[in-house]
Amino acid sequence: MNKQLIFVKRPIGFPEPDIWRLEKNDIPDLKDGEFLVQNHYVSLDPAMRGWMNANRSYIEPIKVGDVMRAGTIGKIVKVKNNPKFKVGDCVTGFGGVQQYCITNGSNWHKVDPSIAPMPMYLSTLGMTGMTAYFGILEVGKIKFGDVVLVSGAAGAVGSVVGQIAKLKGCTVVGIAGGKDKCKYLLDELGFDEAIDYKSENVIKELKVKCPNGIDVYFDNVGGEILEYALAILRLHARIVICGAISQYNNTSKMKGPANYMSLLVNRATMQGMVVFDYAKDYQKAALEMSQWIKEGKLKSKEDIYEGIENFYDTFKRLFTGEKKGKLILKVIE
Amino acid sequence: MNKQLIFVKRPIGFPEPDIWRLEKNDIPDLKDGEFLVQNHYVSLDPAMRGWMNANRSYIEPIKVGDVMRAGTIGKIVKVKNNPKFKVGDCVTGFGGVQQYCITNGSNWHKVDPSIAPMPMYLSTLGMTGMTAYFGILEVGKIKFGDVVLVSGAAGAVGSVVGQIAKLKGCTVVGIAGGKDKCKYLLDELGFDEAIDYKSENVIKELKVKCPNGIDVYFDNVGGEILEYALAILRLHARIVICGAISQYNNTSKMKGPANYMSLLVNRATMQGMVVFDYAKDYQKAALEMSQWIKEGKLKSKEDIYEGIENFYDTFKRLFTGEKKGKLILKVIE
Structure with a gap:
């Protein structure tokens, strides 16, 4: 039997638990060329919230009635006439929030x-790291x-962004929510400065900690912090638009940066980015990053919860910030 | 005597006539290296409104009590020991809204x-054309x-932008205010499509006239039209932020584009631009543009008013749109 989390209705604002329904279903027979993956881990990402909306974004919305979309990693347990994959292979792809999935291997990687x-x-070494690396x-x-400013700096993407920028000889300032996370940025990840948006006056701290402005802002959050960053750009600065988590659960119209004319002044x-565009270079990037990890230059932190039944409580942490590093759900029993 | 328009106080919202005072003053003696220019024509530009605000933009604000800043062209009538310039030379620079100016020639061009x-x-062949060309x-x-979309398309910059895009083999859609201007874009400048934002539903017309979206949006106006353009971007589209005339006289906070996440999706x-950054290539661009003008491939349209006393009425036309092409004031009597 396969426990599957079915997406049953589109949320308005912050998703309530009744957006999904957990089902136990039989696993269908494989067709020629297909294989069956037992999902071990499911990736939880802020982008999932966007996929739940009806309007097309950079990929199709999740269809109501389908298994909840998610990146996964697992092992192949059965193969039907597919010479490229064999039982026991460890594979990653969009396997969804379920314990087993069937695929023909397109867009799956060993x-x-x-x-x-x-x-x-x-x-x-997955989408998260790739997003940070290419972004x-x-x-x-x-x-x-x-001088590089990163928001969501203790998050899965932001923490890697900041570490890569440090590796490349930049001064790195991170914005994160809470004293613990700021301490983590400074003590464990080697950031130069950290700003706690929950307890500090971000504008004031930015002026103190980036007295000559910033060359790059890596935006994971949008909203006010994007405006603060625009206000301290240096000439020829670059803003990477990677996400806008502060806005994903808005029920009112999204907030645009009122001071975008700073782009002209400076x-x-x-520029917006979607990691899929860099797929042909994933291998190379993963190789470089795993080398950095091996050498102790890059820390990878995963925050792993257990049980497909706990999907909702785990998912919520993406937006409440009650996590450190990459949020992952173990679904194998 | 020199008639000079003095900037006497910073405006809030749309400038009233009392922002300036016309004075008649003696012309001081030249110092070594200086020369005296009789200004013939003064350039009127939306950017002037920005220079009047107290906050620093891409150049220093105009100081209260100074002559109103403006680009000018005129002829040298007196030189004191400057071997690079001689009486009779035709020169252009920031000569201000006055009939004569004194300079040492720095940032002036023959x-x-x-x-x-x-x-x-x-x-x-001046800043306006350079802005269009490099932008x-x-x-x-x-x-x-x-597919190139231009706002303020009948204006000084926009009309040149659209014509250059046509020369380069693009499909060009212009947004302008009024049926006459739209007719001018289509009949005289060779635009492919024109949308009258005063009488037409811009979103609807954009969907009809750019059915497959746009690759480039050249923004002179900001506000809602920037949002409409963001909504129809194609993959890897470029938005050139050249101006935001719809917002310059706002007394409330400027409006940012609520749908800026279209940058990510697509x-x-x-990117913002300031023409000064391309100064080293002005000569080359002017040469190419004058060749296009000679060959009849590029039309340059100037809307010339007379008399420094009529500065205010002429200036207003920048924002009411009652002009066609580049707005210029003749100040020589």
Whole structure:
């Protein structure tokens, strides 16, 4: 039997538990070319909230009645005439919030669990890490000596962004929610400065901690913090638009940055990114990042919860911030 | 005697006539290295409104008590020991809204009035044309076949932007205020489509006239039209932020584009520009543009009013839109 989390209605504002229903279903027979994956871990990402809306974004919305979409990692337990995959292979893809999934392997990748533990392939060596890597390097175009500001800095993407920027010789300032997270940024991840948006006056702290402005802002949150960043851009600054988690559960119209004309004043650029565009270079990036991890230059942190029944409580943490690092749900029993 | 328009107080909202005072003053003696220019024409630009605010933008604010800043063209009538300039030279620079100005020549350029009439050096062959040229080519990065949307399309910058985009093989859609202006875009400037924001439903017309979206949006106006453009971006689209005339006289907070996350969905870029950054290439651009004008491929339109006493009535036309092409005031009597 397969426990599956079915998406039963589109949320308005913050998703309530009745947006999903947990079902136990039989596993259908495989067709030629398909294989059956037992999902071990499910990735939880703020982007999931966007996929639940009816309007098309960078990928199709989740259909009502379908299994909740999610990135997963697991092992193949059965194969029907697919020479590229075999039983026992460790594979990652969009397996959904369920214990088993069937696929023909398109957009699935084999990974080696002897190099890194499985959850890390959903975090630093997965989409999350890829987003950070290509976002800060290709879109942010960081150079040695740049001042880099990151919001959601203790989060899965932000923490990797900041560490990569440090590796490349930048001064890195992180904005995070809470004293613990700020301490984590400074003591464990080597950020130069941290600002606690929950207890500090962010504008004031930015002026103190980035007295000469910023060259790059990596935005995971949108809202007011995007405006604060726009207000302290240096000439030719780059803003990487990676997310806007402060706005995802809004029921009113989203807030645009009122001071976007700072882009003109500072000849600056604001550019959106979606990690899928860099798929052809994932391998190379993962190799470089796993080397950094091995050398102790990059820390990968996963916050793992257990049980598909606990999906909702775990999902909520994405937005309440009660997590540290990449949020993952173990669904294998 | 020199008639000078003095900036006497900072406006709130739309400038009233009492923001300036016309004075008649003696012309001081020249110091070594200086020369005296008789200003013939003064350039009127939406950017002037920004220079009147107290906060620093891409250049220092105009100081209260100073002559009103403006680009000018005129002829040298007196020189004191400056070997680079001589009496009779035709020169352009920031000469201000006055009949004479004294300068040491820094940031002034000699031009040849036998190649083009003087006002054209304030429009297509001046800052205005340079803004259009570098904005659409360097920031907009137009390619053959792109769909290009321009707002303020009948204005000094917009009309040149659209014509250059046509020259480069783009499909060009212009947004302008009024049926006459739209007719002008289509019949005289060769735009493919025109939308009258005063009498038409812009969103609806954009869907009809850009059915597959846009690759480049050249923004002169900001506000709602920027949001409409964001809503129809194609993948990897570029937005050139050149101005936001709809917002310059706001007394309330400026409006940011609520749907800026379209930049993420479409991996698009929004970049600000200031023409001064391209100063080293002005000569080359002016040469190319004057060649296009000579060949009849580019039309330069100046709307010239007379008399420094009529500055205010002329200035107002920048914002009421009662003008066609580049707004210029003749100040020589």
